[in-house]
Amino acid sequence: MFYFVIDILxxxxxxxxxxxxxxxxxxxxxxxxxxxxxxxxxxxxxxxILIGSTPVFWMRDYTYISIxxxxxxxxxxxxxxxxxxxxxxxFFDAIGIGLFTMVGVEKxxxxxxxxVMCIALGTVTACFGGVIRDILCAEIPAVFSKExxxxxxxxxxxxxxxxxxxxxxxxxxxSISILxxxxxxxxxxxxxxxxxxxxxxxxx
Amino acid sequence: MFYFVIDILxxxxxxxxxxxxxxxxxxxxxxxxxxxxxxxxxxxxxxxILIGSTPVFWMRDYTYISIxxxxxxxxxxxxxxxxxxxxxxxFFDAIGIGLFTMVGVEKxxxxxxxxVMCIALGTVTACFGGVIRDILCAEIPAVFSKExxxxxxxxxxxxxxxxxxxxxxxxxxxSISILxxxxxxxxxxxxxxxxxxxxxxxxx
Amino acid sequence: MFYFVIDILxxxxxxxxxxxxxxxxxxxxxxxxxxxxxxxxxxxxxxxILIGSTPVFWMRDYTYISIxxxxxxxxxxxxxxxxxxxxxxxFFDAIGIGLFTMVGVEKxxxxxxxxVMCIALGTVTACFGGVIRDILCAEIPAVFSKExxxxxxxxxxxxxxxxxxxxxxxxxxxSISILxxxxxxxxxxxxxxxxxxxxxxxxx
Numbered sequence: 260m261f262y263f264v265i266d267i268l269x270x271x272x273x274x275x276x277x278x279x280x281x282x283x284x285x286x287x288x289x290x291x292x293x294x295x296x297x298x299x300x301x302x303x304x305x306x307x308i309l310i311g312s313t314p315v316f317w318m319r320d321y322t323y324i325s326i327x328x329x330x331x332x333x334x335x336x337x338x339x340x341x342x343x344x345x346x347x348x349x350f351f352d353a354i355g356i357g358l359f360t361m362v363g364v365e366k367x368x369x370x371x372x373x374x375v376m377c378i379a380l381g382t383v384t385a386c387f388g389g390v391i392r393d394i395l396c397a398e399i400p401a402v403f404s405k406e407x408x409x410x411x412x413x414x415x416x417x418x419x420x421x422x423x424x425x426x427x428x429x430x431x432x433x434s435i436s437i438l439x440x441x442x443x444x445x446x447x448x449x450x451x452x453x454x455x456x457x458x459x460x461x462x463x
Numbered sequence: 464m465f466y467f468v469i470d471i472l473x474x475x476x477x478x479x480x481x482x483x484x485x486x487x488x489x490x491x492x493x494x495x496x497x498x499x500x501x502x503x504x505x506x507x508x509x510x511x512i513l514i515g516s517t518p519v520f521w522m523r524d525y526t527y528i529s530i531x532x533x534x535x536x537x538x539x540x541x542x543x544x545x546x547x548x549x550x551x552x553x554f555f556d557a558i559g560i561g562l563f564t565m566v567g568v569e570k571x572x573x574x575x576x577x578x579v580m581c582i583a584l585g586t587v588t589a590c591f592g593g594v595i596r597d598i599l600c601a602e603i604p605a606v607f608s609k610e611x612x613x614x615x616x617x618x619x620x621x622x623x624x625x626x627x628x629x630x631x632x633x634x635x636x637x638s639i640s641i642l643x644x645x646x647x648x649x650x651x652x653x654x655x656x657x658x659x660x661x662x663x664x665x666x667x
Numbered sequence: 668m669f670y671f672v673i674d675i676l677x678x679x680x681x682x683x684x685x686x687x688x689x690x691x692x693x694x695x696x697x698x699x700x701x702x703x704x705x706x707x708x709x710x711x712x713x714x715x716i717l718i719g720s721t722p723v724f725w726m727r728d729y730t731y732i733s734i735x736x737x738x739x740x741x742x743x744x745x746x747x748x749x750x751x752x753x754x755x756x757x758f759f760d761a762i763g764i765g766l767f768t769m770v771g772v773e774k775x776x777x778x779x780x781x782x783v784m785c786i787a788l789g790t791v792t793a794c795f796g797g798v799i800r801d802i803l804c805a806e807i808p809a810v811f812s813k814e815x816x817x818x819x820x821x822x823x824x825x826x827x828x829x830x831x832x833x834x835x836x837x838x839x840x841x842s843i844s845i846l847x848x849x850x851x852x853x854x855x856x857x858x859x860x861x862x863x864x865x866x867x868x869x870x871x
Contacts, residue, residue, distance in 0.1 A: 281607075282661070282662075284603060284607075284608075285608065285662060286603070286607040286608050287607065287608050287609075287657060287658040287660075287661070288658050288659065288661055289606070289607065289611075289613050289614060289658060290604070290606070290607025290608055291661070293607065294607070304513070308512055308513075308716055308721075309712070309716075309721065309722060309723050309726065310721055310722045310726070311515065311719065311721025311722060313512075313513065313514055313515025314513065314514045314515060314574060314576065314580075315513050318513065318514070318576055318577075318580045320577070321577065321579065324579055324580075324583070335661050338661075370722060372722065372726055373726075373728070373729065375729065375732055376722075376726045376732075379732075390803070394598060394802060394803065394805075395594070395598065395603070395604065395607075396603060397598075397601055397602060397603045397805055398805060399692060399694070399803070399804060399805045400698070400803065402697070402698070403689075403692075403694040403695065403697065403698025403701065403702070403803075404692075404693065404694050404695050404698055405695075407697075409697050410697060453695060454695040454696050454697060455696065456695075457690070457695070457696055457699070457743050457746075458690075458693060485811075486865070486866075488807060488811075488812075489812065489866060490807070490811040490812050491811065491812050491813075491861060491862040491864075491865070492862050492863065492865055493810070493811065493815075493817050493818060493862060494808070494810070494811025494812055495865070497811065498811070508717070512716055512717075515719065517716075517717065517718055517719025518717060518718045518719060518778060518780065518784075519717050522717065522718070522780055522781075522784045524781070525781065525783065528783055528784075528787070539865050542865075598802060599798070599802065599807070599808065599811075600807060601802075601805055601806060601807045
């Protein structure tokens with residue numbers, strides 16, 4: 260139940276981030292809906308396609324599609340107030356990437372994939388919804404150049420595999436990893452932490 | 464036989480629309496061919512990938528690839544006359560989205576998916592060839608902001624499920640839905656009907 | 668062993684081309700890594716998704732991911748010297764498309780696909796890593812408008828099927844086709860050969 264609520268909150272936060280980007284591009288309501296949809300489920304969809312888990316996860320029941328349609332209607336109606344909730348949304352988003360990363364890692368394990376591939380799938384689940392959102396809006400994906408976003412996901416995945424190797428309890432490792440991702444992402448936001456600059460000293 | 468002819472006409476119309484966009488971007492003949500190809504079969508390909516129907520539909524015989532290559536050669540040779548047939552092409556295109564939507568809905572039903580997912584797959588089949596075409600040309604997809612294009616597909620899908628629930632004959636429901644999509648799309652083109660503007664009243 | 672070395676060299680060349688494009692866009696190290704990764708394995712990934720060969724090839728062992736991560740670290744550290752090796756990289760790249768095309772053709776044959784589809788899959792394997800790289804960088808794919816790149820792949824695939832029909836030995840046909848692609852690509856680079864211009868004579 261707890262994970263279900265977290266999953267819903269993460270989906271809502273991702274969908275709202277899609278609505279905000281799509282409205283900035285002045286898309287019509289169909290465009291806004293599609294961008295919100297791919298932002299919320301695009302990462303998990305790409306993960307499912309890469310491992311061959313089809314029909315992809317959101318096709319199996321009405322949960323995701325209802326939540327996203329509801330979120331879009333609500334977000335479009337109250338668009339002018341959304342910016343007041345910017346911090347709340349970023350907080351949900353951080354919770355979202357924490358949970359989605361570990362959902363992706365779990366799915367990789369269920370397909371007997373190597374740890375590195377599980378971590379890659381976790382990162383894809385958490386980050387590639389935003390990548391597809393940005394591509395559909397003809398922008399270079401924000402995750403490739405702004406403050407760290409994918410890095411906490413990768414690190415969280417590594418921590419999970421270290422913890423279960425030690426060996427810690429799986430549920431414990433799972434929770435710690437999610438918490439780690441959320442905290443690092445929030446710290447990165449608060450202090451504007453980006454990856455080390457690779458363009459200094461006339462590197463090019 | 465009738466559906467086969469319609470399918471061919473729709474594929475040709477979609478391929479030509481790809482040629483027109485690609486030539487506007489001054490792509491070479493290979494680029495034009497690829498853009499025409501993804502415009503014509505991209506929607507159905509994405510549908511097949513999402514539900515796991517692989518190898519995807521156009522790989523099974525020579526029909527689609529021959530028609531598209533033929534269309535591209537013809538369209539490039541007679542490019543300067545193509546604009547005279549703009550209305551004819553838009554007419555074929557409207558027929559194409561009507562038929563392709565219902566092909567997608569049928570395929571969803573064959574995979575035992577929920578009605579909403581069938582409608583989503585129908586819309587993907589009809590509209591996402593154009594989305595991929597625009598992404599490959601580094602443009603924001605036209606379907607997200609111009610006059611209505613996806614909306615008739617969604618409505619047509621809904622009408623189909625209402626009709627078969629009443630219950631009407633499946634073939635009747637199928638034909639009515641296709642006709643509905645074509646007529647609404649043509650009316651939207653003629654009168655420049657777009658979705659309700661969500662940006663009025665200082666909404667943002 | 669010989670093919671393995673060629674495969675590695677091709678992967679490195681593709682990854683470096685990704686690093687160069689990503690660094691031009693000033694992406695951070697995560698962005699550079701992802702672009703290098705999709706450039707190197709994107710074509711084969713799309714091929715595997717289209718035919719339903721999942722989990723996709725690079726998920727099965729550590730070979731590709733290790734080589735790409737190593738290449739990216741190396742390429743970023745020595746970025747300012749990379750341009751001195753431009754010709755070497757283009758040479759590796761030509762070897763890469765030659766081999767990757769035939770890897771794709773082989774995979775199509777293993778799935779009992781028609782010759783034309785095998786050639787299409789070979790071309791996708793060789794060229795679509797670069798297409799995805801350019802889309803992620805919000806550019807129109809270079810392969811659609813620069814000097815010939817996909818054409819040698821298509822011709823090489825056709826030559827392969829002609830040779831095995833005559834019938835020549837499969838290994839002989841395989842090697843000749845790879846060699847043909849490499850040579851034609853290198854000649855195209857040296858003499859700036861592009862596809863025939865379809866925009867002359869007021870064609871539009």
